[in-house]
Amino acid sequence: MIVNMSDSATEQQIDHIIQRIREAGFQPHVTRGTERTIVAAVGSNGRRHEIEALSVAPGVDTVVAIAQPFKLVSRQARPDSSVVDVGGIKIGGPEVVVIAGPCSVESREQLFETARGIKRAGATMLRGGAYKPRTSPYEFQGLGMEALKILREARDLTGLPVVTEVMSTEDVDLICEYADMLQVGARNMQNFALLRRLATINKPILLKRGPSATVKEWLLAAEYLLSGGNHQVVLCERGIKTFETGTRNTMDLAAVALAKELSHLPVIADPSHGTGKPSLIGMVSRAAIAVGADGLIIEVHRCPERALSDGAQSLDIPQFARVMHSLGDPLRPVLAVGERPTQA
Amino acid sequence: MIVNMSDSATEQQIDHIIQRIREAGFQPHVTRGTERTIVAAVGSNGRRHEIEALSVAPGVDTVVAIAQPFKLVSRQARPDSSVVDVGGIKIGGPEVVVIAGPCSVESREQLFETARGIKRAGATMLRGGAYKPRTSPYEFQGLGMEALKILREARDLTGLPVVTEVMSTEDVDLICEYADMLQVGARNMQNFALLRRLATINKPILLKRGPSATVKEWLLAAEYLLSGGNHQVVLCERGIKTFETGTRNTMDLAAVALAKELSHLPVIADPSHGTGKPSLIGMVSRAAIAVGADGLIIEVHRCPERALSDGAQSLDIPQFARVMHSLGDPLRPVLAVGERPTQA
Amino acid sequence: MIVNMSDSATEQQIDHIIQRIREAGFQPHVTRGTERTIVAAVGSNGRRHEIEALSVAPGVDTVVAIAQPFKLVSRQARPDSSVVDVGGIKIGGPEVVVIAGPCSVESREQLFETARGIKRAGATMLRGGAYKPRTSPYEFQGLGMEALKILREARDLTGLPVVTEVMSTEDVDLICEYADMLQVGARNMQNFALLRRLATINKPILLKRGPSATVKEWLLAAEYLLSGGNHQVVLCERGIKTFETGTRNTMDLAAVALAKELSHLPVIADPSHGTGKPSLIGMVSRAAIAVGADGLIIEVHRCPERALSDGAQSLDIPQFARVMHSLGDPLRPVLAVGERPTQA
């Protein structure tokens, strides 16, 4: 880290910073310019927050962090890409994984019909909400336990592994009994109590990016899981909040490539929430694969206009089949030579 | 709600929409233009999501919501401004409330010194973190239970009611024993499991606005609390995420006025997180009061450069005293006649 | 347009709105609900702004626009996709066009070497700045007239048509003599004096999206060109400003698909400005093509670390050749059946 002294900093103030850097477990290294002095805090075992707080010390202009703050999730820690196994489906391997299903589980018939439909179209995992995070308390909140049981039946019926969202530490054990993968929703990406709990279980986690989270914050949320012991983590880009209102969110596809450059974790994309518009889902799905995504998660309902949640962004089964068809075969395009040197 | 048909919609498609609006519990009302037809869904007892999902029905261009989705928090539901009592301190009344204290409780000495200092300077409530939401798992996570006990002692010592953050449903009961008010942090604003739990307790809640939450989403989060039975809710604007990097967040002061126009709940402002810069906190505090905020929450540490968290945005005690002095007396300026007609 | 009356609107206020809608050239159509009344302004020849201003009339809650405000650029006006011919290169046709070259023309040797290199790698148009919009007045502002001459020579040498930015109405005539296509930079997207002038010339225009422009505002900027007489317009997505700092801008690839759905104009993508990171340009280029972009514009410099501008985001010639190789052949993937129903 770099402590940038102000033009008017005194020798005494510089000495104070040097001493504080030593106290924080770093080596100080001073560079005196014609106008200003900078003091670098060198080393990898110091306490970063103590240097950050020096920004308010007398004579200090700014403090700049140089190194990335994450460790276990980084490519430097593990140059080879991770592969996460979910009930036999490998996310992060040579094949693009497509997860599909309704926003919410609404009934046995609804889920079974959808599960069969998406399987026929080529999806290899099933999604479905049991506990739903809804902006308004007056919206459908999910069938809970009943939905979990239906999901399990759908898995047994179709063989498709199941992912469903967990909203609370209290539901973790129960959901683990029924689902193959637990999803942390975008609005819970920095629910640290939940992350700490999920770090202790032996189930893969699908970690959605928060709508206002930088890639760095997203990777630090994943770091909570890995540093707590759970290395089975898949990241999911689902759009960020911007001024653009023509789409529900702004799909940040470059972030997929950036996350894969910085981290070894698999990254999938959610064009349903990312765009909120059925007419764009096919094109954005293809773009996500082209940019390097390891998979897709797409909302499909047997009759979107009658869905209890997210109907406006869901595909019906024939539309989903057409999107799958448009993705071509093989799903994974040849990677550019030399483009991502840090990747295996 | 308005269903806007596309130019090429057929009579059959329009009839389908009319029927679906009836099924959803609304009265359909058709307006035929020269180029396009719109169908209004009239009534207050229908199921909104069923109309929203019609955006994917054949022949429909867009669906537009007209009425606001929140009920209990709205000024229409309660024209008089709410006053929330926290240990005898009234938030939302004629006096501006100033809450101050360290980001984290670090030790008995640290908190006592700070609590005495802020009380001397005029603060009327104490803040201090026991459970800390930190972006990185390697940062200080708070003293937990020990901090709660220290907070309680500080309250007994100074008489200042205490607010502290709750991060998990599992901690709710414990924190209720020690604190006068529970804070929901910005990153948990849409942690609906937590909101539902807090709706059932008899303690005031300080609900921070999420960094990417619209005012509407913020009020809907509050609606979870009120509709679940807890009407003791204070809103807190703490800055939103934007492209501007000169400040930590962008303080949305117009949102304070807007929230008070739309809702009867008290609204306070957090210039510490809103700006991240000690040099701006005084000016922004004054602006917050001028725009109608019912209070302020400010981070104060006896020695910011040694703080275990948020040191870079904390004031020391003399700086805080100067800010308090600059706010003047009386704190609440005369309101403009006619400016906020919906308010009592 | 819809005028949504407030709950407390009187009959007199509703009558006033009805009369004002007639004065504005629309037919009023009243829908009375149980709680509130809405008045639709029906017709296609009225004056929209007069209805928009009614939002401040007594008894009015909000005014909502239903129809899109653009005309000539819309797919409804012209269902077939436009093809723009630039010196024999067709943008918007079956082939993806790749425009490459340095941010700024720095010297004859620099441009010639780059032009030959990008042509060898497969680019079909040359870019190069003569007049540079720079954030700081102390940065390199371009060689001006001299650069235009060098660009012309490079075109004669390689046969590659040339695009260069125009920053001022005063330079339009001069640049028209030398360039095959004129670029309107992102920061000038709403420089309406410039747009009005460019509407009168017989040269193709490359219209970059402004960093804070919605797709709707971007299309309205293009509408200035078409309504003024110049139909040779190519749109260019180059990233928008968001809170994410890991990339220079946030590449909004869904906006490429959305713009093509709403408009018949060709759309290309600029991954150099969109990401600001050479390591991401290849992946994002492929994603842009997959999402339906009609072309790419990429910054290439013979020695990026010595470039006078934008060196940090430029590829060198071998890197560019690798990106081109990775895009594959044929460049244009098969479109999904049924995905973009409005397109020819």
Next chain:
Amino acid sequence: MIVNMSDSATEQQIDHIIQRIREAGFQPHVTRGTERTIVAAVGSNGRRHEIEALSVAPGVDTVVAIAQPFKLVSRQARPDSSVVDVGGIKIGGPEVVVIAGPCSVESREQLFETARGIKRAGATMLRGGAYKPRTSPYEFQGLGMEALKILREARDLTGLPVVTEVMSTEDVDLICEYADMLQVGARNMQNFALLRRLATINKPILLKRGPSATVKEWLLAAEYLLSGGNHQVVLCERGIKTFETGTRNTMDLAAVALAKELSHLPVIADPSHGTGKPSLIGMVSRAAIAVGADGLIIEVHRCPERALSDGAQSLDIPQFARVMHSLGDPLRPVLAVGERPTQA
């Protein structure tokens, strides 16, 4: 500036950077850490862009700028606050200046009635658009020359100095004949051709912040004016583009305080564009003054619902009078001791 080498940088790569820093006119200063090496470029006369471009040199991880890039606008260059005189009205002095008037000049009667009304209410300058930047080409574009003449008459009638927007270099001379101050609109903040032209005239400039401009970019736009010779510059915050749709823009009031901390130039605020909601203008005006703004610019129309532009955000004359009354007397509150140490 700091060049941060990657972990795997070789000695040869470090030597290359050292040499390039010397070539760019800086002194290199190397700090070797346990894991990585950083090289500082020391000095104030080097060429910054050459260091920035080193981010793509082999072995380099990132390049970080330490010093601010602006010079003449900075408080370091001129610790005392500037005062700009506009026809005898001093902006930046002890009194808050209120500029008011219609978005567009529509007729002699409209402007005269408004001018008299705002003067009676206490405004000291008149605004009115002659050339209007409109998002759509189908909206009212202003009366041009005729409006300029009416503005001049209004000034003669009322004695209020006049500010009006200039959109093109071609109009500069004409507008200078009629107006006391020229406004650069938000969408032209980085129209560098216009800025360079305005740098050469002897008239005060009102420079609005662009909707996606950081405070740093805004100050660099002002630097174009000062470095070109025109020091009579007033900055105007008018809201930035964010995800919030409850207000037209997000008023960034902390940016007013930040701009005044970083620069000696006066800063005013535009709550009309900043909020887009008449009901919020009074509260936000008061907040702007409290945060340190040197003035306000407010849209006022004799009959907002009949305005040809921006009617939805304009106050009528009695509403404006109430806002003025609510601002109190004296307008300028006492500044906090010690809050803005860099200011005179």
